[in-house]
Amino acid sequence: MKVGIIGLGAMGRGMAGSLLEAGFQVAGHDPAVSEMFADKGEAFALFPKAFDLCADCDTIILSLPTAAVVETVIDGMLNAAKAGLVIIDTTTSHPDTSVRVSALLAARGVAYIDAPVSGGPSAAATGSLGMVLGGSEDDISGVAPVLDAITRIRTHVGGVGAGHALKIINNALCAANLVLGAEAVRLGQAYGLDPQNVITGVNSGSGRSGVTEVNFPRWILSGDFDSGFTMKLMRKDVRLARDLIAEAGLSLDMMGATVAAWEDSETAIADGEDFNRIVATVLEDEAK
The missing domain is CATH 1.10.1040.10 (N-(1-d-carboxylethyl)-l-norvaline Dehydrogenase; domain 2)
Incomplete structure (x- = not known):
């Protein structure tokens, strides 16, 4: 399983490191980042465009600053998103945004899970985040290995939007x-x-x-x-x-x-x- 991360700030960077430590291949995108994890060789790839990750990854994690940025990124990914892709949104976003983007993605056969996190950069870097999840049980179970690599404790609290x-x-x-x-x-x-x-x-x-x-x-x-x-x-x-x-x-x-x-x-x-x-x-x- 190859995991993409869009947003490589303090939180996204930490999650990328935890996933690499757990043995995943990781692809990343962040317009503010030109190079990182150079010592990981082919295990980490940095992509210039967010939608490029859609063809290369089975799961994509969003770690973005606001709900508005989430909507912009999803809009840019829609045409490239392939059926079977799962998007895990760790942004602290608005539940209404989660419901809207989930519907857009579902029309393309893409699953969406809202999964905001707690614990800060130190927990992200050590794979010990707290996480509350909104989405279907099947979708969440399907990405359990990814969640295991970045969380210490997580709670499924309801359908899409409930986590946010x-x-x-x-x-x-x-x-x-x-x-x-x-x-x-x-x-x-x-x-x-x-x-x-x-x-x-x-x-x-x-x-x-x-x-x-x-x-x-x-x-x-x-x-x-x-x-x-x-x-x-x-x-x-x-x-x-x-x-x-x-x-x-x-x-x-x-x-x-x-x-x-x-x-x-x-x-x-x-x-x-x-x-x-x-x-x-x-x-x-x-x-x-």
Whole structure:
């Protein structure tokens, strides 16, 4: 089985490396990349056009920045896509986009699976991503060896679009927990508590979250702020969550406050900064 990857940024590059390590032949496309994996010889091929991968690969992974880019890439691939091809979309995209492109591909006998990932570049590079999947059970089973090479844990959550909906929900919770975690530390400081002790104490109790267990120790309290995920990307995901809430006709007060906090941060924190910098809106001293 030969696997193509369209989008060789930090995530796509890491997945390509994990697939090569697992023994797959890999083909890639990214207009920003001229050369990579030169030491892998014929095991890795870089293609100048995305649609060139259609004839060369059995499975193609998309690792792209936005839903709009996904639609553009799929449109460019349609005429070249062959029946039996499977596309695995790891982009954090909109579920409506997933449904639209899936229908276009199905008309050509091409399967589509929405499979957004968590864990960042380090997990991509070590084949230990978390993944939520939307699509048919048969299609997902058919690419199990590929998924095995890039994931540590994955969950099939429903039909096409379900994976992207749940990923947006997950990232909205992460965005909220960053702000709430910073406020918890700020409150602790007001009572003379060291930030490290606040986080350690919370992590021993029921208030803990992935943010307090991972983000605070690894990237915030350490002052490193080098997770590989930017403010721009998380702002995009928060906007997607805002749109899902509106489309569902719901009024969710806490999610609304989270959206507002991230929108308000745009004047203070540049898009290129690490997304954990959002704590600077609450904890200015610790975020410097």
